Amino acid sequence: LNGPNLNLQGRRDTGVYGSQTFESYFETLKAHYPSVEFDYFQSNHEGELIDAVQQADGRYDGVVLNAGAYTHYSIAIRDAIAAIRIPVVEVHLSNVHAREEFRHKSVIAPVCAGGIFGFGKQGYLLAVDALEAMQ
Numbered sequence: 001l002n003g004p005n006l007n008l009q010g011r012r013d014t015g016v017y018g019s020q021t022f023e024s025y026f027e028t029l030k031a032h033y034p035s036v037e038f039d040y041f042q043s044n045h046e047g048e049l050i051d052a053v054q055q056a057d058g059r060y061d062g063v064v065l066n067a068g069a070y071t072h073y074s075i076a077i078r079d080a081i082a083a084i085r086i087p088v089v090e091v092h093l094s095n096v097h098a099r100e101e102f103r104h105k106s107v108i109a110p111v112c113a114g115g116i117f118g119f120g121k122q123g124y125l126l127a128v129d130a131l132e133a134m135q
């Protein structure tokens with residue numbers, strides 16, 4: 001589940017976020033886990049991300065979430081994560097702690113199972129590994 005501006009991966013700040021589109025990386029990810037069923041959703045809208053988190057409960061074994069900038073201030077997304085029973089792994093492409101101070105705070109981290117940041121798109125794969133290890 002990708003949040004705002006993450007549809008621009010491959011075009012936006014390629015020095016920070018890489019030059020591959022998420023869609024192309026997603027194919028690699030799926031091929032890596034032939035026995036896992038994946039769905040992908042991206043939205044630039046907070047309410048749609050909240051709906052997606054709520055609807056994931058009971059339908060999936062876990063969620064990999066890059067909430068983008070909402071990570072730093074969306075109490076509503078945090079509350080949605082806290083309200084569901086399945087684990088959510090927080091992912092960031094960049095090392096948010098090596099960037100501006102406003103990116104150091106994650107309001108969702110306390111309600112996520114764990115987090116991975118700083119490894120580019122590989123972070124999504126590591127998050128799936130983490131979810132598999134939790135099953």
Ligand code: DQA
Nearest residue numbers: 005066068069092093094103
């Ligand atoms: C990001 C980090 C956020 O601070 C930023 O707003 C993003 C991308 C990352 O993946 O590194 O949109 O979540």
